Amino acid sequence: MEFESTPEQEAIADSVRNFVKREYDFEQRQALAASTDGLSRDNWATYAELGWLGAGLSEDAGGYGGSSVEYAIIAEQLGKALALEPFVATVTTLKTLEALGTAPQAKELAERIVTGETIAILAHGEAAARGDPRIVEAVAAHANGVWTISGRKSLIVGAPGADLLLVSAGVDEGLGLFVVPRDANGLHISPYRTVDNFRVADLGFDSVAAEPIATGTTVLPAIEIGIDHGTVTLCAEAVGAMDAALWMTRDYLKTRQQFGQPIGNFQALQHRMADMLIQCELARSMLFQGLHALGLEDNARRRGVSATKVTIAEAGLFVGRQAIQLHGAIGMTEECAIGHYYKRLFAIAHLHGDGDTHLERFASLAN
Amino acid sequence: MDLRFDPELSTFRSEVRAFIAANLPPDIAHRGWHDYHAYRPDIQRWTEILCKQGWSAPHWPVEYGGTGWSPIQNFIWHEELRLAGAPVHDRSSLELVGPVIYTFGTQQQKDYFLPKILSGEHWWCQGFSEPGSGSDLARLRTRADVDGDHYVVNGQKTWTSEAHWADWIFTLVRTDQEVKPQAGISFLLIDMKSEGLTRRPIWSIDEGLTLNETFFDNVRVPKENLVGEAGKGWGYAKFLLTNERTMSAEVPHSKRDIVQLKRIAAQTMKNGKPLSDDPIFRSKIAKAEIDVTALEWAVLRLLFAKGEHAETAVASVVKTRGAELRQTLAELSAQALGDHGIAMTPDPESEHVMRSDGLAPPIMEEGVGIVSKAIFRRATTIYGGTNEIQRTLIAKTVLGL
Numbered sequence A: 001m002e003f004e005s006t007p008e009q010e011a012i013a014d015s016v017r018n019f020v021k022r023e024y025d026f027e028q029r030q031a032l033a034a035s036t037d038g039l040s041r042d043n044w045a046t047y048a049e050l051g052w053l054g055a056g057l058s059e060d061a062g063g064y065g066g067s068s069v070e071y072a073i074i075a076e077q078l079g080k081a082l083a084l085e086p087f088v089a090t091v092t093t094l095k096t097l098e099a100l101g102t103a104p105q106a107k108e109l110a111e112r113i114v115t116g117e118t119i120a121i122l123a124h125g126e127a128a129a130r131g132d133p134r135i136v137e138a139v140a141a142h143a144n145g146v147w148t149i150s151g152r153k154s155l156i157v158g159a160p161g162a163d164l165l166l167v168s169a170g171v172d173e174g175l176g177l178f179v180v181p182r183d184a185n186g187l188h189i190s191p192y193r194t195v196d197n198f199r200v201a202d203l204g205f206d207s208v209a210a211e212p213i214a215t216g217t218t219v220l221p222a223i224e225i226g227i228d229h230g231t232v233t234l235c236a237e238a239v240g241a242m243d244a245a246l247w248m249t250r251d252y253l254k255t256r257q258q259f260g261q262p263i264g265n266f267q268a269l270q271h272r273m274a275d276m277l278i279q280c281e282l283a284r285s286m287l288f289q290g291l292h293a294l295g296l297e298d299n300a301r302r303r304g305v306s307a308t309k310v311t312i313a314e315a316g317l318f319v320g321r322q323a324i325q326l327h328g329a330i331g332m333t334e335e336c337a338i339g340h341y342y343k344r345l346f347a348i349a350h351l352h353g354d355g356d357t358h359l360e361r362f363a364s365l366a367n
Numbered sequence B: 001m002d003l004r005f006d007p008e009l010s011t012f013r014s015e016v017r018a019f020i021a022a023n024l025p026p027d028i029a030h031r032g033w034h035d036y037h038a039y040r041p042d043i044q045r046w047t048e049i050l051c052k053q054g055w056s057a058p059h060w061p062v063e064y065g066g067t068g069w070s071p072i073q074n075f076i077w078h079e080e081l082r083l084a085g086a087p088v089h090d091r092s093s094l095e096l097v098g099p100v101i102y103t104f105g106t107q108q109q110k111d112y113f114l115p116k117i118l119s120g121e122h123w124w125c126q127g128f129s130e131p132g133s134g135s136d137l138a139r140l141r142t143r144a145d146v147d148g149d150h151y152v153v154n155g156q157k158t159w160t161s162e163a164h165w166a167d168w169i170f171t172l173v174r175t176d177q178e179v180k181p182q183a184g185i186s187f188l189l190i191d192m193k194s195e196g197l198t199r200r201p202i203w204s205i206d207e208g209l210t211l212n213e214t215f216f217d218n219v220r221v222p223k224e225n226l227v228g229e230a231g232k233g234w235g236y237a238k239f240l241l242t243n244e245r246t247m248s249a250e251v252p253h254s255k256r257d258i259v260q261l262k263r264i265a266a267q268t269m270k271n272g273k274p275l276s277d278d279p280i281f282r283s284k285i286a287k288a289e290i291d292v293t294a295l296e297w298a299v300l301r302l303l304f305a306k307g308e309h310a311e312t313a314v315a316s317v318v319k320t321r322g323a324e325l326r327q328t329l330a331e332l333s334a335q336a337l338g339d340h341g342i343a344m345t346p347d348p349e350s351e352h353v354m355r356s357d358g359l360a361p362p363i364m365e366e367g368v369g370i371v372s373k374a375i376f377r378r379a380t381t382i383y384g385g386t387n388e389i390q391r392t393l394i395a396k397t398v399l400g401l
Helices: A007-023 A026-034 A041-049 A068-080 A087-100 A104-114 A219-255 A267-293 A298-332 A338-350 A355-364 B007-023 B026-034 B040-053 B071-084 B091-104 B107-119 B233-247 B251-267 B279-304 B311-336 B338-342 B370-381 B387-397
Strands: A120-123 A139-143 A146-157 A164-170 A175-181 A187-193 A199-216 B124-127 B143-147 B150-158 B168-174 B185-191 B197-203 B209-222
Touching: A007 A041, A007 A068, A026 A338, A068 A087, A068 A219, A068 A267, A087 A104, A087 A120, A087 A146, A087 A164, A087 A199, A087 A219, A104 A120, A104 A199, A120 A146, A120 A219, A139 A164, A139 A199, A146 A164, A146 A175, A146 B338, A164 A199, A164 A219, A175 A219, A199 A219, A219 A267, A219 A298, A219 A338, A267 A298, A267 B387, A298 A338, A298 A355, A298 B370, A338 B338, A338 B370, A355 B279, B007 B040, B007 B071, B026 B040, B040 B107, B071 B251, B071 B279, B091 B107, B091 B124, B091 B168, B091 B185, B091 B233, B124 B209, B143 B168, B150 B168, B150 B185, B168 B233, B185 B209, B185 B233, B251 B279, B251 B311, B279 B311, B311 B338, B311 B370, B311 B387, B338 B370
Parallel strands: A120 A164, B124 B168
Antiparallel strands: A139 A146, A146 A199, A164 A175, A175 A199, A187 A199, B143 B150, B150 B209, B168 B185, B197 B209
């Protein structure tokens, strides 16, 4: 066992640090959040050029040969800067394609995603599923050699800016995964913002013509693998955001004066900060555990990933809430960065299934 | 000891409920149920209706326009207002400055200001906090210097809630630079239209507007706007803040939030069944309801308390707990909404919206306003004295530490 990064992994982390230093100070981030697209295509090209999109994908699947450890390293640094591009959604998509394995279309599409040529987003989640990937009500019908999809997908991160959607839908046996261009007839996109200013959409499909990538009983297990990898990557992003919020708050306590001294002198606040640090350390530890679990057989993987999400959702909310609390009223303002960390952690707690969903999944699986 | 509710209270409840049902305009109730930030036109219209009935400040002494209702009757009144979706009234006027004026003000101040609060004509905001003095309020630096018949005010206030709606601001200002910090503070009433007074909106993280910065640049204030004695402002502020803390338990509002939470959970689905059938979520709602019940009985004890023993500290107990429960309830309601529970949903009807890009989801009616509330309620444990300050107060005044 080795918890330290390799020199190659450290170089990746550095490349992300340099990027966010250049492109993602808080003012730049807020300007991007307020722009029409809410993200930067130029940034996305940089993600691709610097090799981040393929960094955690096997060569067989069209990537550069790493594992989700590389994705986690990248996501942590992006999380510190609250970067707005759909990195986690793309990891989820790529890992789903990787898990589908043999389909030649899957590799060809993954390569286009990795080079930044195409933004393709997995559209799997549905409102009533509440983060349980096994629940899919959308259906696909096959007639006269043409597949059509009907149903609804919910809270699809990155969908408003995607070129292609990879849509799951029920077929006679199991699920199908289908490619749908974003301008397809019968596809209704309702774009909106989440509290953290990520662009998402609800999708309605009314007999939308679609190209299958794969159909059958192997599709759901592949999607579950993809989502689990995405969940751990999301947790890495949360760890980055928590770390940034923790130290930003520490710095504030050293400078903010009340009662004739820095408020960091008060033991009540020191203990709160110590509790925040404890939560950050537990979260980081569970991130390692989650990365470990991704290499295990199906049920052990599911348990390990759910344990990670339960811990990090809760820890992230605690750190985010307390970061605002220790800032006082200034932390409630839009112009202060700390509240935006809370909002990102609030969103992350829900995304990919909230704490309750993952607690239930963990409990339902035998050890 | 008799732990039964007086049967006459249920008659009272029916009466006020019937009055609200017959008189609260439906459009106001609709917006009130969404529970975004104060919307003056709605509150003013509703206050005018209440004023005709003589109910716009029921808890005030009868001689100043109150009803003579008992504290428990006032509590029931608030429960019924919240359940009906009545907008949360202008608290700065009714709960804060009004009682200060009728307790410490001159006859002239009472005659001029109180009727205008009762009718809704005047809207007040609170000018206490400054950039350098929040929790440490006694170190405030805004100064008021005597010049003939006037005070000349210079300085800056911040977190002035609802200043964008307000006609008047009640302030703590330093009138004596020589004495101990608390002893040099006075309580001064200032017209928001005064020359030299400017305001800057501060957007909060729910993308709503309630906070402001207020700047005073040689603002001339007639001396007759001083409340009570110069240098006694700190005492008046403590009186006022205790009132604020008692109110800020917000039990009627939290009981309403439980109703709303249950409605949302009954309408949102989890795997083919209403979320309210889900054992995990159902037990979370139950726990929240039990927590609100405990707080309610703490407040009932306070309402029936005789004498004033450690009143400030007891107010801190219910403020601390109430503020935390308000956060829990709003976050739980957002969770009940599912995917739309993390969607940014600024007030669709407000003229004060930070960004109007139309990027809001097709959210269920009962859920409108919930997410903004969940985000904004991070402030409940900060405003009116942070929960850390409240706990220090409890430790010092009750526990003697």
